[in-house]
Amino acid sequence: MKKNAIYPGSFDPITNGHIDLIKRASKLFDTVIIGITQNSKKVAFLSVKDRIESVETALQGIDNIKVLGFDTLLVDFAEAQNAQIILRGLRAVSDFEYEFQLSGMNKHLNPNIETLFMTPAEKYANISSSLVREILSLNGDISAFVPKNIEILLKETI
Numbered sequence: 001m002k003k004n005a006i007y008p009g010s011f012d013p014i015t016n017g018h019i020d021l022i023k024r025a026s027k028l029f030d031t032v033i034i035g036i037t038q039n040s041k042k043v044a045f046l047s048v049k050d051r052i053e054s055v056e057t058a059l060q061g062i063d064n065i066k067v068l069g070f071d072t073l074l075v076d077f078a079e080a081q082n083a084q085i086i087l088r089g090l091r092a093v094s095d096f097e098y099e100f101q102l103s104g105m106n107k108h109l110n111p112n113i114e115t116l117f118m119t120p121a122e123k124y125a126n127i128s129s130s131l132v133r134e135i136l137s138l139n140g141d142i143s144a145f146v147p148k149n150i151e152i153l154l155k156e157t158i
Contacts, residue, residue: 003028005085005116006078008035008070012045013150014055015132017124021089025118026062033081034059034067035074045133046157058147075110086115091125 005025011018011034025032036051038044046054048069055067070077078086086106088099096117103115119125127145136142136154143151 002030002082003085004031004033004081004083005029005087006033006035006074006081006083007087007089008037008074008077010039010042010044010129011036011051011055012039012042012129013051013132013146013154014058015124015127015129015145015150016147017089017091017120017127019058019147020121020124021087021118022059022065023062025087026064029085030064031083032062032065032087033083034065035077035081036067036069037071037074046153050153050157054150054153057149073109075106075113078113079110084113086113088115088117090117090119091128 007022007025009018022032022034034055036048036055038048052067052069059065059067068081074086088103090096090099099117106113106115132142132145135145136158142154146154
């Protein structure tokens, strides 16, 4: 049986930490689906379309990934994509409580889908999309946190 995983998020923008996790996950699963959604609690910096295109560019060369947008329940999207695993990144202990709650709710909604937590490489543990956007808004250097194509896109967007 093929093992497919979904890595959901807003990816607004995708960071080197996200890419690290995706590359590592691509070695564990037949397919890794990067599910891009609009977080209803946040105002988006980039459109979903721009995020999909930029993520596809940033992940060129990784053959077993798909980048898709979705606007449904995550477990419904996972089932529609024939994914058995939801990947979630944990940067710090503070992420765990929220992610644990999400995992429990998803398990309640669909007991056939498991959640797998992965931690980033230490050098990426402090990177977040919101911090990248804040640094950019204050004219800071984001080159260490995002791929070059994302840096260019973000600078064109502001």
